Amino acid sequence: MKETDHSDISLLKEIAELLNEETEVKPMLQLAMKKLLDGTNFETGWIFFIKDRRRHELIAHENLPDTLAQDSCRYLCKGGCWCLSKYHNNELEKASNIIECQRIDLANKNLEQQISNITHHATVPLQSGDEKFGLLNVASPNTVRFSDDDLALLESVAFQLGSAIKRILLTKQEQEMALVQERNRLARDLHDSVNQLLFSVTLTSRAGAEMSDEPLIKETFTEIQSLTQEALTEMRALIWQLRPKGLESGLLEAIKGYADMLGLHLDLKVSGVLQFSSKIEESLFRIAQEALNNIRKHSGTKDAQMILRVTQSDILLVIKDEGRGFSFDPAIALPSMGLQSMRDRTEALGGKIDWVSDIGKGTEILIRMPY
Missing domain, CATH: 3.30.565.10 (Histidine kinase-like ATPase, C-terminal domain)
Known part of the structure; x- marks a missing residue:
């Protein structure tokens, strides 16, 4: 095992500073995972984002053993396990030791001529308030049970990660709302100005064609009317793209x-x-x-x-x-x-x-x- 180079408080401070600087979820979680492993006795870790009972996504991992990394992390990406089941049943509220892990067991059995010394892991839900995002899992060689202090530190890190994920998601939601509002403003401006001008040109050219007896002038007005009608259709399509009705x-x-x-x-x-x-x-x-x-x-x-x-x-x-x-x-x-x-x-x-x-x-x- 690695010796701990930082106190828990120093480590949590470093992770908090890192989280405050990041604006994208995946890179943030990857960097936070590395920081956690470098500052503790945990050797490897991975994070699941969980959407529903059918789908989970391996969103970050660090220093996986060959057994878990084989076939593009196949055993982490597919199938079910105890921690996912407990998560879905709302039975996983704090950091816990996983006595038997189906994923690790299957991975160890299916890598020929190599046995991993990673057999168990600890897990903790990532959440902010009542909103859940997924699971943080960590493991160490030849460790079947983590101490209460290890689990308490894991809970503190998970709390930080959950809050940071929520912050980023809220920021993106606000940005999307601002973008929608700007699109709506542009759509209104186009409708009230350019769209109305094109419509007026269409009516004027139609009237000009009807008023003139000169074939060349009539043809010119008709062509203007046709081009303006085409531009009007393009403008309406653009307005639809900005603000889909x-x-x-x-x-x-x-x-x-x-x-x-x-x-x-x-x-x-x-x-x-x-x-x-x-x-x-x-x-x-x-x-x-x-x-x-x-x-x-x-x-x-x-x-x-x-x-x-x-x-x-x-x-x-x-x-x-x-x-x-x-x-x-x-x-x-x-x-x-x-x-x-x-x-x-x-x-x-x-x-x-x-x-x-x-x-x-x-x-x-x-x-x-x-x-």
Whole structure:
């Protein structure tokens, strides 16, 4: 075991200073884990974020033995265990010794020709008030039980981590609200100024075409009217992107409304229960927006199909058309910022996006993300 280089108070002070400087959850937890291990007799540690009974995420780990690190931390990422079960049943309220760990046991049995001296671990929930985020687990070689002092220190660190996680999440929520408010302001400004001016130009050019008997002048006014109407449609689409109407009535209504606004006929097929977080819902809407915009601008068709299927583990979104299609090499950069935006939004939620398209054969977009 390592000798403790700092007093508990000094260590907690160092961790608190570190937490106050960080603004992203994952890097913060990784650095805090390293600081904890460097300043105590704990040898290794890992942190789970827990969403529900079906899903937990290994969000940070430090100095894992080969048994736990094998196969990309397979035994930590998959399956259930005692500490997760106790967590879900609200039976884990403070730092506790885990007498038998199914994950460590399975990992030790499945690494050939090597036996780990890590067999047990301690666990403590990460929470702030009544809001729970996950578990902090630590272990040491040849240690089956940690002292009350070790567990008390672990609880203090967990309290610090829970408070820091809550602070970062609240800060991000405030930033998102500020961004929404700014989008709404821009949308109102565009609607009240540029949108109204374009509408006035459309009416004026129509009147000019009707008043003139000169073919060339009439043709010019008609062309102005057509271009202005196109600009008006683009402006309305931009306003929708800034402030999506209909999301308060649900994702499907918002997508249908946007397709109608673009003049597209959308064949929509849905299966599964649609109960998305606001972040996933807006991301799906933005992705659908971009896909429908591309269909209107580039496909040469007014018909589109969308399939949304939700299972217990993932979300599948398919958007396709039978238009002119396009050709691209997936190994190089995407041909437009719109397609790159769709990829970025999908990957930000841990998903994957693929395009199937060719000249004259339409386009199909396939998006799969965890649920």
